[in-house]
Amino acid sequence: METGWLVLLSVALGLTVGAGFVVLLHMAERRGNNAVTVGSTAVPDGVEQVIDALDFAGLVLDPSNNVVKASEMAYNYGLVVNQLLVHDELLDLVAQVRSAGESINEEITLARGPFGEASIHLDVQVARLGSRYVLVLAEDRTDAYRLEETRRDFIANISHELKTPIGAISLLAEALEPASDDPDQVRRFAKQMGTEAIRLSQITREIIELSRLQATDILASAKRIDLDEIVASAVDQNHVVADARRMTLAVGGAKHVAVMGDEALLTLALNNLISNALQYSPDGSRIGIGVHHDEGVVELVVTDQGIGIPEEDLPRVFERFFRVDQARSRNTGGTGLGLSIVKHVVQNHGGDIRAWSQVGQGSTFTIRLPEAVKAKAAAQGDKR
Structure with a gap:
């Protein structure tokens, strides 16, 4: 009898354990299916095709604000980097839509280029896309x-x-x-x-x-330009004036670095800086022109030994029609537009310009531009 009961008890325990194991397996399967559903990055049917067809910026964000789909213009505008929306202004609009559930249409201004001085103005629409995603559309x-x-x-x-x-x-x-x-x-x-x-x-x-x-928009039709050619052309345009006043245009060695942009406009910008240096420097002095580059940034530098600019006037030298010395500007034929033109050329190329000066010692103007890294890397690859 005791043996029979032991057998029955063993069978019952076996059935109970087996049933529990089956239940656990079933629960694990359901959790797995839910995890697959939550982790899926697939957007609703047809949305990807629509995003690909847009001629302006369009992108879709998942619940973690990862960009799961973006149009080409979203990258060109600099809105998306490494599958992330990089501007806080846009992220704030997305957060408002997630919170309130209502669509938003606003015009916003964002920094354009790596130095953040030029701006891009966008007409932005943000709306929910189903229950999980958010759609962002932006027109320049x-x-x-x-x-x-x-x-x-x-x-x-x-x-x-x-x-x-x-x-x-x-x-x-x-x-x-x-x-x-x-x-x-x-x-x-x-x-x-x-x-x-x-x-x-x-x-x-x-x-x-x-x-x-x-x-x-200069960057819309930009081409790869060797800055050595820009320097040579701008210096050549100022040689006659420099020679007549016994001034030296000292150019650094060839750097063979490139930027993306418009050759004529970049030459105009550098020509204006050199011409400005000649106008405000004494006869027999030296004008230095150099090219430097480091970590993807290219610098065009023009240094003179001229009269210099007072510290309080430095922030205003790039304003239209601003002249530090009105009387001297009239004598030299200055219009007050040269440096403003330089500023706009540089900003249209995604860069910035800086000025340093000390009265009686001279001035240094530095144009900073993004280096054409991809084109340079490709050229090096061809040589190998």
Whole structure:
């Protein structure tokens, strides 16, 4: 009897343990299926195809704010890096949509380029996509902002700057008639009128150039450019003036580094810096032009031994029409637009420009641009 009971008890225990094991397996299977569902990065049907077809920025975020799908323009605008949304302003909008559940449409301004000085203006829409995802759409409105800023700046500045040469020409013209019997006076007034006419033409030309820079996106049609060629071209344009004043244009050795951009505009920017250095430096002095690069950043440096810039004026030297020395600017023919043009060229290339100066010692202007790393690496790979 005792043996029979032991057998029955063993069988019962075996069945109980077996049943428990089956239940545990079933529970584990269900948890596994749930984990697969939660961890899936698949977006709803058709969304990936729509994102691929967009000609503006579009991206989809999962519950952890990882970018599971993004259009090409989302990368071009610099919104996505390493599958993450990098701008806090956009992340705040996403958080609001997750919290309130309602769509948001806002215009925001974000830093553009690695140095954060230039901006990109976006019309942004953020909305839920199903129960788990968030959709972000962003259209570039930078050109529209640039055009509006150009219009305002043109109206504000042009009337002030043009009235000086126009007024001078008008006064000289009035003075010509009474002096008609004095050939020497006529010649002197005519020469002054010619000088003011040249100045008027230069101001007009530079205003048009500055307006064009503000209204276009250089990086949209950028090409790979060797900076040694930019330096050689800009130096060549200033050699005649330098030689006439016995000044030395000292250029550092070839660096063979490249940037992405517009060759003519970068040459114009460097030419303006060298021309500026020549104007404000004494005869027989030295102008240094060099190229440096480190960790993906390229620097174009122009150093002079000129009169220098007071510390309080340094923050304003890149403003339109700002002149440190009004009288000297008139004597040298300066319009106050050269450094502003340089600033806009550099910013349109995703870089920045810095100025250092000490009164009586000279000035140093440094253009900083992103190096064309990928193109350089590819070229090195071809050589190997």
